Amino acid sequence: MATIKLILVDNHTLVRAGFRSLVEDLADIEVIGEADNGRTALHLVETLKPHLVLMDIAMPAMNGLEATARIVHDFPQVRVLIVSMHANEEYVYQALRSGALGYLLKDSGIEELELAIRALARGETYLSPAVSKYVVTDYVRRLGEEGNPLDQITPRQREILQLIAEGKSTKEIAELLYISTKTVETHRTQLMDRLDIHDIAGLVRYAIRVGLVLLD
Template structure:
């Protein structure tokens, strides 16, 4: 039997090491790499094309949602399961819209993690029971995936929103994304208009609420 070639992407080193240690004991799964950066994950998939990526949603720089979007668009064979601490409609909506094949809570037992991986590797979708109810409700309402304020933003605007919320200056963002300062300022103005939020503290609170960044405790 061929192994499921799995990439783990999680920015907390201890959590990542724990997942790797657990999954290496599961028959039929081969952990080919692990890393803590969404952009590096995109590059790895481009070069190595693993069967499946286990991806944390909330990561600095390039978050799991935008990394998933890039991976799904660029690879027809690699599927993604998103990991989250939260069982809410907002996160599920975004996970489905960027093309994730699975949504799993970080508190899941190993048995559920194994089930999710093997379900998705067969070409099916796995939603942890705590969020599956939202998908059912959306289907019953014939409204498709649950709606989210983030759907008002383009992928680039979402990236810039995250970097603003992480405290980076316009100049820093322009350098990181290889854009002009004027282009970043335009995106910033447009995303504020679309979200109807007109100050940076408001953007930070919004980014925390939808899971683009995590609050510091």
């Protein structure tokens, strides 16, 4: 069997170290990179070309759901396994909508971690048993009933919306994204017009509601 190459993405150093230690004990699975936010993860996927990404959800700068959507769109051959502490169906639903093929709870055992990694490497899906029985039926129902509320804004606008919700200033956003402050202001104005939300507090509430920013 060819070696499964993966990247670990979590903003907690000790969590990444723990996963690396567990994965390195598994045959034919290799950690080839680590990232502490979604934006760095995108860069690593482009340069290292892994088979699989183990992705946390709640991270600064770019969260795991947004990073997953970007990876799935730009690198369709790469599979994403969300690894999260949240068993709530809504988190799982949003992960699936973002394009993740699997959802694993952080309190899972090493055997389940290996099952999930190998399932995704084969192109299959994997959901932790603790969440799967509640999620699949609801997910299918929702697909037929509603669209993704984030579909109405562009990927760049989603990125800026998350940074606004994290309390970043216009100047800070411009520096992070290597764009001008005027461009940031234009995107913010377009966001407000498109979402019909006309104050920063409203944008923050919207970002939390649709999962761009997660409350601990």
